[in-house]
Amino acid sequence: MQSVEELIPQLKLLIIKQLNLESVTPDAFDSDMPLFGEGLGLDSIDAIELIVLLDRNYGIKLADPKEGRKIFQSVRTMAEYVQQNSKK
Amino acid sequence: MSPRVFVTGYGIISAIGNGSEENFQSLVNRKMGYGSIEILETIHREDLPACEIKLTDAQLYAIAQVKNFSGYTRTALLGVIAAREAIHRAGLSQQQIRKAGILSASTTGGIRELEKYYFELQDNSLDGYFDVFSDTGNPGEHTERIAEVFGIKGYLSTISTACSSSANAIMQGAELIKNGIIETAICGGSESLSKFTLNGFNTLMILDKEQCRPFDKTRSGLNLGEGAAYLVLESEVSMNASDKKPLAEVVGYGNTNDAFHQTASSPDGGGAYLAMQQALKMGSVKPASISYINAHGTATENNDLSEGLAIQKLFANNVPAFSSTKPFTGHALAAAGGIEAVFCMLAINKQMIFPSINFNQQMEELNIAPVKDLLRDVDLRYVLSNSFGFGGNTSSLLFGSVENE
Amino acid sequence: MNKPVYYINGVGSISPQRTFNNDEFLPEISSYIENKLDCVLPEFKDYINPIQLRRLSRMLRAGLSAAIICLRDSNNQQPDGIITSTGDGFLRDTNKFLNEIFEFNEKQLTPTYFMQGTHNALAGLVALTLKCKGYNNTYVTSGLAFETSLHDAMMQLNADPDKTFLLGALDERDDAQYKIHLRTDNYKKEKINSRSLFDNPTRGTLQGEGTCFFSLSGQPGSNVWGLLKDVKVIHKPENANEIRSALHEVLTANDLRADQLDVLVNGVSGDVIHDQLLAEIVETELSFLPEVRFKHLCGEYCTASSFGLWLGLSILKKQVIPASVLFNGKKPKNPIKHVLLLNQYFGRNYSFILISSC
Numbered sequence: 001m002q003s004v005e006e007l008i009p010q011l012k013l014l015i016i017k018q019l020n021l022e023s024v025t026p027d028a029f030d031s032d033m034p035l036f037g038e039g040l041g042l043d044s045i046d047a048i049e050l051i052v053l054l055d056r057n058y059g060i061k062l063a064d065p066k067e068g069r070k071i072f073q074s075v076r077t078m079a080e081y082v083q084q085n086s087k088k
Numbered sequence: 089m090s091p092r093v094f095v096t097g098y099g100i101i102s103a104i105g106n107g108s109e110e111n112f113q114s115l116v117n118r119k120m121g122y123g124s125i126e127i128l129e130t131i132h133r134e135d136l137p138a139c140e141i142k143l144t145d146a147q148l149y150a151i152a153q154v155k156n157f158s159g160y161t162r163t164a165l166l167g168v169i170a171a172r173e174a175i176h177r178a179g180l181s182q183q184q185i186r187k188a189g190i191l192s193a194s195t196t197g198g199i200r201e202l203e204k205y206y207f208e209l210q211d212n213s214l215d216g217y218f219d220v221f222s223d224t225g226n227p228g229e230h231t232e233r234i235a236e237v238f239g240i241k242g243y244l245s246t247i248s249t250a251c252s253s254s255a256n257a258i259m260q261g262a263e264l265i266k267n268g269i270i271e272t273a274i275c276g277g278s279e280s281l282s283k284f285t286l287n288g289f290n291t292l293m294i295l296d297k298e299q300c301r302p303f304d305k306t307r308s309g310l311n312l313g314e315g316a317a318y319l320v321l322e323s324e325v326s327m328n329a330s331d332k333k334p335l336a337e338v339v340g341y342g343n344t345n346d347a348f349h350q351t352a353s354s355p356d357g358g359g360a361y362l363a364m365q366q367a368l369k370m371g372s373v374k375p376a377s378i379s380y381i382n383a384h385g386t387a388t389e390n391n392d393l394s395e396g397l398a399i400q401k402l403f404a405n406n407v408p409a410f411s412s413t414k415p416f417t418g419h420a421l422a423a424a425g426g427i428e429a430v431f432c433m434l435a436i437n438k439q440m441i442f443p444s445i446n447f448n449q450q451m452e453e454l455n456i457a458p459v460k461d462l463l464r465d466v467d468l469r470y471v472l473s474n475s476f477g478f479g480g481n482t483s484s485l486l487f488g489s490v491e492n493e
Numbered sequence: 494m495n496k497p498v499y500y501i502n503g504v505g506s507i508s509p510q511r512t513f514n515n516d517e518f519l520p521e522i523s524s525y526i527e528n529k530l531d532c533v534l535p536e537f538k539d540y541i542n543p544i545q546l547r548r549l550s551r552m553l554r555a556g557l558s559a560a561i562i563c564l565r566d567s568n569n570q571q572p573d574g575i576i577t578s579t580g581d582g583f584l585r586d587t588n589k590f591l592n593e594i595f596e597f598n599e600k601q602l603t604p605t606y607f608m609q610g611t612h613n614a615l616a617g618l619v620a621l622t623l624k625c626k627g628y629n630n631t632y633v634t635s636g637l638a639f640e641t642s643l644h645d646a647m648m649q650l651n652a653d654p655d656k657t658f659l660l661g662a663l664d665e666r667d668d669a670q671y672k673i674h675l676r677t678d679n680y681k682k683e684k685i686n687s688r689s690l691f692d693n694p695t696r697g698t699l700q701g702e703g704t705c706f707f708s709l710s711g712q713p714g715s716n717v718w719g720l721l722k723d724v725k726v727i728h729k730p731e732n733a734n735e736i737r738s739a740l741h742e743v744l745t746a747n748d749l750r751a752d753q754l755d756v757l758v759n760g761v762s763g764d765v766i767h768d769q770l771l772a773e774i775v776e777t778e779l780s781f782l783p784e785v786r787f788k789h790l791c792g793e794y795c796t797a798s799s800f801g802l803w804l805g806l807s808i809l810k811k812q813v814i815p816a817s818v819l820f821n822g823k824k825p826k827n828p829i830k831h832v833l834l835l836n837q838y839f840g841r842n843y844s845f846i847l848i849s850s851c
Contacts, residue, residue, distance in 0.1 A: 018603075020547050041544055044352060048293055048604050055601045065293050131599045194633075195611065203591055210672040222673045226581050226795070227612065228635030232728065232841070244728050245641045248582075248612035248633040256630055263648045284591065287599050288607035345575070345620040345629035350608055362626060478608070479617025481629055 097178025139418025159220030161198030189243030193253030193277030198224025250477030255425030276426030313418020342366025357398030385412020502714030503567025574628030580795020636838025654711020701792015760836030
């Protein structure tokens, strides 16, 4: 199982690709920056895209988009969740 | 004063019946269309139940009285069946039909057939029956097919504004009549279930696996449906030329955009409020005169809250009886506005209000609740029908009874 | 009652030619050799902010940009309503979603392709961008989608001439659809240079795409391009006479004789069968007019007549006919006052659009 620190750069690349964040480089993408609202400015559809990302890459299934709110606070919270729940 | 537009016929096929009589019996007897998918080929037959019409395409060909395997999509067949009932009920002459307009709405037309033969159609080494479906991904195709069956030449139009589509088709029919372009309009919409829409709504995570529960605290999404429904609208001139008695009048309508989000409704229902308000204004009808609202009520968390708040804001302390009939038919997308317009006609003519079945728990954010049980002997003078959709499209139709004229 | 007047107060066009700059008029012509014509795109960031750009597909970007070009051109940033038209919608996202359905066997699909594949996505996006809560509608009447949207706008303006409507047409080219339509001879089997479309009297046409926006009002703006006088549609005519009587109806209703027209914009597609009826009408009724064609520039698509309208309006406004579109070498009268556009789509849908200078 990968560590949180290993997962963070991997997730950044996946997020940039899945969400078409063409102008964002992984370096400028702070691991603790809020993904929604003020930070990256993502919205409810992005949240669903992130749910698909977790499913396709880590075999993690979230049935309720509301569960995502906590998990998708930042790349770090996502990495922590993946670390604990990955099925792959 | 703007010319009047009357409803002289209606026709419908939905998961609760073929024809308005069967639909009416199901509404009265609380018979729902919800269940496992049996006709559409999909891996989600069990886990994403829907309100499917349990008739195969071959059966639909027979009911539609169209030559078997002549390239009609399910959407076109459903459209032909519903339009035939509407034309028959209105008693239109051959001459009237020829000069009439057909305005049919669909979100995806015959994508069901396109997806079925998607790879075969792209393989030039293959030859087969599927050639006839090469253009059915185009939503306008089904309208041309319906026009062909009945020989309608006056006007053709297809509208696609997501889930408000057929309400807009009815509006457009009324506008064409008011502007003197046609005297008779057959307007509504048709939609069949497809992998495309089923999976599409599934990705948005707004499908409920259980029966949908509009305006209920525990609601958690919609059930998809399929069907077709049309109204026949006629001008005053056309009415005066016959001794026909109208079934109702199209008194007003409103079309606005919520301009809030690509798929979600604004939390305060701004677009919905404006659409209902415009419909009332056009008909010079006061909110207090509305007897019933057939709500859009999809049972998504977002829609029902937004719509509920808009109703509360517009009607304040005088909210009329309202219900959502989506648990019966499912959400038939572009056909929903047509289906619910037919239900409004049934309500006015039978003097009944059809219930919001599956409603049990009051939403905390609202101080209003839908009608739970069938109401009989209600005098419905004015009835609103709401249809809202993705892309912020919000429409409201206002029908009036002509009983006391 | 006076006949209502509809002013076209602004335009914005993105097409397989460089048309997005309204200060130019077909400055250079792009040729295509694969029978597929793709839009020449502007710098999107000149029209759309980067946060919004992120998720938008290529044609949603093009459509929104064309809308903004049109608004700027009309000097009216806040329309009262938005009406769009498309025949096939956002084909690439629709087909991407279909491919995902098969590739992932109906599991783990992404919502964005589905959302952006819906036909009313552009009307919703423009409304959202402009915060326009007014009238909003989308027509998908196959090869008459644009024409039915024009009718809607005209009727809306009959009810209230002071309003302004932003009218937009869009269709997108896609390889899957190209292959599918090859089966039914709708596209040419032999590869040709798009500029020589009309030198090949064979079956089929070229696959095109494009998006055009128009600002319509009952009141003149500060940058009027022309007047929309009439729009007539004919679905599946039984013979040329049906089209001929429609032509006469349009002329009579607008107090015009054919010889008072100045330019004919002919929407023939280069398909020897599908063009037959239009060819007959032009030969017998309108052969004395300077004839302009356009489908060698934009290809064929359901809403291609919107490109024809853009071309006709440009001719009216600039009072020139570029050599690249003039077909029979006839010189126009001076000034050019009345332009008639004829169109056909796959031999099924026919229309007339009449425009005039003020």
